[in-house]
Amino acid sequence: MTSRAATVAFQGIEAVPVDVQAQFLSGMVAFNVVGLGDKAVAESRERVRAALHAIGLALPGKRLVVNLSPADLPKEGSHFDLPITLAVLAALGIIAQDFLTRYVAMGELALDGALIGVSGVLPAAIAANARDMGLICPKVSGPEAAWAAEDADILAPENLIQLINHVRGTQVLTRPRPAIATETEQLPDLRDIKGQETGKRALEVTAAGGHHFLKCDCSRPCIRL
Secondary structure, eight states: OOEEEEEEEEETTEEEEEEEEEEEESSSOEEEEESSBOHHHHTHHHHHHHHHHHTTOOOOSSEEEEEEESTTSOBOSGGGHHHHHHHHHHHTTSSOHHHHTTEEEOOEEOTTSBEEOOSOHHHHHHHHHHTTOEEEOOGGGHHHHGGGOTTOOEEOOSBHHHHHHHHHTSSOOOOOOOOOOOOOSSOOOGGGSOSOHHHHHHHHHHHHHTOEEEEOTTSSEEEEO
């Protein structure tokens, strides 16, 4: 039996629906994630395995295959940790499949089962609400997701235990309130930008020489002295 959880992949700021499928098969014990994921997605196997162990669960001695569909769409980021875990929990019978059909999930897992905040929560929440679905995200990302709509169904647990207890009815998660993130003392750094080498080089030259910077219509960064 194949279990499913919904999440999104990002193309710019557009949230594209992704179907996370999990199935246990007979054969050599393994945990494979397929579907054109990047290095962070591939490494999710170890985070998921460790997080499940931390909350007292173990994967059975079977071959586990997780497919991120559509398979030809590139998947990037650590936010696939939570939907992969939820699909696995549904395959184990811990979480009901009917519950997962009502939500889009995204979030990074810590090794102890805690949920770590991820970027892109607001566009994901907007896309989920447009599909008449709720969003499951880490607690720290909940206030951002709540801006999607006043009636948006947002679940923002701190860890996997809270989410499982909510599904089983032993704990109730309240909807987070919209809030603006507080500014940190750490300023943005060019090293945090992936790619865009030409643009970053132009900014460095501009700052070093005290020049003005102009982005013209030719789609290339231009420096105006």
